[in-house]
Amino acid sequence: MRPTPQVADWLLDSDPSIRWQVLRDLLDAPEPQWSIERDRVATEGWGARLLSHQDPDGQWARGAFFPADLTRELYEAEGQPWTATAWSLAQLREFGLPPDSEPARRTVELVGANARWDHDGQPYWEGEVEECINGRTVADGAYFGVDVSPIVERILGERMADGGWNCERERGSTRSSFDSTINVLEGLLEYESAGHGTPATRLARESGEEYLLRRGLFRRLTTGEPADADYLAAHYPTRWRYDVLRALDHFRAASRLTGTPPDDRLSDAIDLLRARQSDDDTWPLDGTPRGRVWFSIEETGRPSRWITLRAARVLRWWDEKS
Template sequence: MRGNKTINWLLEGDPSVRWQVYLDLIDADEETVWQERTKIASEGWGARLLKLQDPEGTWANKLYSPKWTSTTYTLLLLRRLGLDPDNVQAQKGAFILLDKGFYKDGGINFFKSYQYGETCVTGMVLSILSYFNIQDKRLISMAEHLLGQQMNDGGWNCERPKGATHGSFHTTISVLEGLLEYLEKYTEFKEDIEKSRRDAMQFLLNHHLFRSHRTGEVVDPKMTRFSFPPRWRYDVMRSLDYFQKINAPKDDRFSDAIDLLLRKRLPDGRWNLQQKHTGRVYFDIEKTGEPSRWNTLRGLRILRWWEDKSQ
């Protein structure tokens, strides 16, 4: 695959893309993967973000807002880039999120108007804290809190305290990513979390990843347009990328989403960046409407999982 034109184009990109190409598409040796990954802190997008950190350890001197320059969303992006989990700068920012946001119910609450942990934010922050190797018993409380917030349909919804009775795609994928990162580092509540994740997978599959379970109609057209970084928002590529990462068993209910992925593919084998989520940014990673290395990387590794005949 190394001589493939699309692969070569991907390898001309940022080190955050290159290391994942070596890992997920080329099956390179560990040393090659790690050599590329370590460059994130000193070259390209990752290095630029690290240089923008406040002396106190935050970004934009804020925890959650403004979107997307705050500490939460900068660390979310650095996690997606694959920055070294032991990076001291990132860990400093992550500890601030934990210390400032941990709420008495075990969730994360950055909002004065809320008297409870916000589920979507708790999922995102748990993914950050777990990924960056934060060893603190409060993470166990966060995982337990998320277990208690799961709804009867298998999903999660940050609007549950306001009366919501149906899972949210956005909240569910953020919690799933958070619990996955948590299980990489912690064993507490492992069996309960595994069951919780299976139930959430069924929630998404029952919706064919983007359709109403009642009418079959597309829930939100934005879910069918692939963005990077996804921020808090759900889309089909983000969901499929999660399922390829966990090597989910094949299921016919993935087919609609895979068909959508294939329809979006350009004749040259790449995928465009289809949308940006409105908000402040330090810099644009890619241009909307043009071929995207991030979407192409993710699209190819999703298809590699889906087309694997060994399962």
């Protein structure tokens, strides 16, 4: 589906991080046109604002996963904060900060030199031990031009028997989770998109996708009921959390990269997405993760440009198959 002229104008009357993706994914603008908007992410709007909070050593909040000043009392009162380096890098990737821009190149170098994971002081671009964290680190590293192949090899060895991943594996979990799996899948797809895919990474990605497809993206295998009510809602930013729209957008991106058609087992998830569309042809923001942020992006319960962009491009891709 293409957005109506009114919705297209509304989407374009926004931040560069949204405008360039609307031009590319919904309006079929030529690359010279949308790349101009993408370049503005470094100097205008949310991208520039997030970069302005960067520490001199390239980190954010002086920490890799958690801010350096985080206390247990603050965590219990506010929830997990989203201001540290890992979350800021992932947000810049989603905004579309050009990897060859000066701020991106500088950030990659400084983070590599100065950031260490909270777990055991591991160098940032070597990853740590948790699959969710390493999946996102692969996505960020591959996007920004870092060699993250050692992390990828680790992830491949941590795939579970049912095809996906679970960051609780080291604590005894024997089954994959929706949340961990989508984080790893996005990392493997970004790695593949950067031209580093191998038969082993593609096989792992496809097995993780099959884990989700067998469940219709949101159902329990045992009962067919939704595994979690939150999976049916649309969130932004998603951070580490899973939802149906996030998964659908992954399958769209994978299909575009590989040239494979949409899988019919996505149809129930597509129906859910259509049902959430408002009468004005937009989609609302159902929620954002609790916790400290550098700044708010959109208001919960209101029409969301981020959700509308992602939903519209998913439906456009899906409808092209018929």
